[in-house]
Amino acid sequence: MKYYVCIKQVPDVDAPIQIKDGNLIQDTDRMVLNAYDASAVEEALVLTDDNDGEVEVVLVGPDKAKETIRKALAMGADKATHIQISGDEKYDSATYAKILANFFEDKEYDVISCGKQSQDTDAGLTGGMLAEHLDLPYATNAVGLDAEGENLVVKRQGDSGQEMIELPTPCLVTCSNDMNEPRIPSLKGIMQSKRKPMDTVELDDLGLSEDGLQPKTKVTGYMEKPEREAGQKFEGEPDELAQKVAHLLDEEENVI
Amino acid sequence: MRFAVKEKPFEVKNSLIKIIANNMSTLLTHIAISDGKIKRSSLEVLSHLREQAEDHGHTVEAVIIDQEPSNYVDQVKNYGPAKIYTIEDPIFENHQNAPMLDALTMVMEEADPYIFAFGSTESTKDILGALAARHDAAVLSDVSEFELTDDGIKATRPVMAAKILSKTEASGDKILVSVRSGSYDLNESEADSEVVNLDFSADESDIKATLGEIIGSSGDKIDLSEAEIIVSAGRGAKDEEGQELVHELADLLNAGVGASRALTEAGVMDPSLQIGQTGKVVSPQLYIAIGISGAIQHVAGMSNSKVIVAINKDPDAPIFDIADYGIVGDLYKVLPPFIEELKKIKS
Numbered sequence: 348m349k350y351y352v353c354i355k356q357v358p359d360v361d362a363p364i365q366i367k368d369g370n371l372i373q374d375t376d377r378m379v380l381n382a383y384d385a386s387a388v389e390e391a392l393v394l395t396d397d398n399d400g401e402v403e404v405v406l407v408g409p410d411k412a413k414e415t416i417r418k419a420l421a422m423g424a425d426k427a428t429h430i431q432i433s434g435d436e437k438y439d440s441a442t443y444a445k446i447l448a449n450f451f452e453d454k455e456y457d458v459i460s461c462g463k464q465s466q467d468t469d470a471g472l473t474g475g476m477l478a479e480h481l482d483l484p485y486a487t488n489a490v491g492l493d494a495e496g497e498n499l500v501v502k503r504q505g506d507s508g509q510e511m512i513e514l515p516t517p518c519l520v521t522c523s524n525d526m527n528e529p530r531i532p533s534l535k536g537i538m539q540s541k542r543k544p545m546d547t548v549e550l551d552d553l554g555l556s557e558d559g560l561q562p563k564t565k566v567t568g569y570m571e572k573p574e575r576e577a578g579q580k581f582e583g584e585p586d587e588l589a590q591k592v593a594h595l596l597d598e599e600e601n602v603i
Numbered sequence: 604m605r606f607a608v609k610e611k612p613f614e615v616k617n618s619l620i621k622i623i624a625n626n627m628s629t630l631l632t633h634i635a636i637s638d639g640k641i642k643r644s645s646l647e648v649l650s651h652l653r654e655q656a657e658d659h660g661h662t663v664e665a666v667i668i669d670q671e672p673s674n675y676v677d678q679v680k681n682y683g684p685a686k687i688y689t690i691e692d693p694i695f696e697n698h699q700n701a702p703m704l705d706a707l708t709m710v711m712e713e714a715d716p717y718i719f720a721f722g723s724t725e726s727t728k729d730i731l732g733a734l735a736a737r738h739d740a741a742v743l744s745d746v747s748e749f750e751l752t753d754d755g756i757k758a759t760r761p762v763m764a765a766k767i768l769s770k771t772e773a774s775g776d777k778i779l780v781s782v783r784s785g786s787y788d789l790n791e792s793e794a795d796s797e798v799v800n801l802d803f804s805a806d807e808s809d810i811k812a813t814l815g816e817i818i819g820s821s822g823d824k825i826d827l828s829e830a831e832i833i834v835s836a837g838r839g840a841k842d843e844e845g846q847e848l849v850h851e852l853a854d855l856l857n858a859g860v861g862a863s864r865a866l867t868e869a870g871v872m873d874p875s876l877q878i879g880q881t882g883k884v885v886s887p888q889l890y891i892a893i894g895i896s897g898a899i900q901h902v903a904g905m906s907n908s909k910v911i912v913a914i915n916k917d918p919d920a921p922i923f924d925i926a927d928y929g930i931v932g933d934l935y936k937v938l939p940p941f942i943e944e945l946k947k948i949k950s
Contacts, residue, residue, distance in 0.1 A: 358763070360763045360764040360766070360899075361764075361899070364763055364766060364767060366767060369770075371763075371767070440732065440742070441735065441736070441741075441742070444732070444736060463728075466764065466880075467762060467763055468760075468762050468769075469745060469760075469761070469762060469764075469765075469880070470744050470745070470760075471728050471731075471732070471744055471745070472731060472732035472735065472742060472744055473732065474732060475700075475729070475730065475731065475732025475733035475734075475736070476732040476733060476735060476736040477736075478732075478733055479704075479732070479733040479734075479736035479737050480736055484701070484811035484812045485700065485733070485812075486700075486729075486812065487700075487728060487729045488725060488728065488729070490874060502818075503729075504725065504874055504875060505698055505725050505726065505729075505817070505875075506637050506698065506724050506725045506726050506826075507637060507638055507817075507826070507875065508817040508818055508819045508875060509817065509818040509819055509874065509875070510697070510698070510814060510815075510817050510818075511814070511815035511816050511817070511818065512812050512813065512814055512815065513812065513813040513815060514811070514812050515811050515812075518811075518812075523881060524881055525864075525867070525868070525874060525877070525881060563740075563741035563742075563773060563774060563775045564741050564742070564743055564771060564772065564773040564774075565771065565772055566769050566770065566771050567757075567770045567771065567772055568769070568770045569762075569767050569768065569769050569770070570759075570767065570768045570769075570770065571767060571768070572761070572765070572766065572767055572768050572906075575906060575911075575924075575925040577923060577924045577925065577926065577929075578911075578926055578927035578928055578929065579927070579928055579929065580918070580923050580926070580929035580930075580931060581928070581929065581930050581931065582918065582931040582932070585930075585932045585933065585936035585937045585940060586940045588930045588932060588937060589930070589937050589938075589939075589940035589941035589943075589944055590940060590941075590944045592912060592928050592930055592941065593941055593944035593945050593948060594944070594948070595928060596889065596910070596912065596928070597948045600889070600910045600927075602832070602888045602889040602909070602910050603856065603889075603945060603948060603949065
């Protein structure tokens, strides 16, 4: 099967963040492969190892996102396409989906996969949008994938249970990071990644222009979350503490 | 809008009123049904949308898509929509994105909503992007609050693993928005809503995906996103004795049981119980975190709880930074007397 995995470079959400004049400032400018996308890459690699096939990663991002593409290639993806944008645009999920849809228009594939959301914005919209643009059957929030003949079997976490969904190919699936532990690239993988093919494509090549891609949503600023204050912390005899807190919940908080 | 206000103030005022009246738009709420019940988050959204409609001179409507939508009409009327659309088909017994998208499309064509709002459930997340793309609508997902502006909506969204909030805006003549559960209070205001049944029949040959079995369906288990009280277990409560204590406490309090990622990954607890950035986002009145260290990914899913109690033997566990009441101690020693005392209080 031919897998395309759409990946994104995102800020490391674990690095300290500050807000200055409504803007986000990170002490380190560390950018990483979106964790959910890493799971999508891992799963595609496992499935193609078992059943043959090819994994190509596609990334929309600025020049410095090439390091993230290299990471996916070092994990084992066969080749990559970099859809280059300046990085100053304020694209939203819909704009990314539109760019990717134009890219896929003339491609042949069995499965397009991506992370279920981007770990910085947690919007979780691009996958469904792309499926709609390409008129593909799709499933979101996959926690398990399997190939069965021409079909992809998806285990998806729904509201009240795990739904088993069989999708005929070509199809699209968005992946949770609960489905696997993405591999750490080996030294050999890193060396090989440098020789793997990486195409660079401009918006122009996809029949798009920056002016034509005006997002309908925008971020106007950032705020600190009203911080939860640490309350009372009790140490001592377990029996006493247990009784004390039980009564506080009943009498002070009235939540029992 | 530009008006020559100075010359003829009264006429202008009248024409303004007319324009506003002509611009009266429909704000539509999706009423989600799960396991035979209306999701509370849908009614929270409907309550909020009704207030927004009153403030801005719009009209609020609701849609119920289910195998038996009529079961829920009376309850929805209590929240005051002018109109309730119902779409009925056996296919809606379980969530499937293709027929759901077709039904939502049908109601959008009929109601022509300016705003279409949803409670943010897994089923909503499954269809929201595709629905926006199909209708070329602006969309904001998983907001914690939103209000109408002159040309759209402005909203607040938790981002960066819910560590900070982003202020976002959406504009256009069609805007979709999904709202985190617990963001608004329920507010009833009964109306004699007009009920409009839309004739829908799912074309099964058009549905390419096949839904097989549903594993671990919650049945009568308490839905975490709706629960008033949640007892949640982490790595510290991994073994059998810990699990028993957690469930005993939950049963006593009629609470939902949640878990940290460590426990669902270890296979100790069902993945549908996971609370956090990847799992469910919850906002109960009381959250009792047992043996949970408080990793940022977990906190992202529960920090909006009203009262947080943490029991952990590590005094430096980050969960204590956000807990209202922290008990430093061995959960096996703390929970039995805690359960005993709560039994006394409740009896």
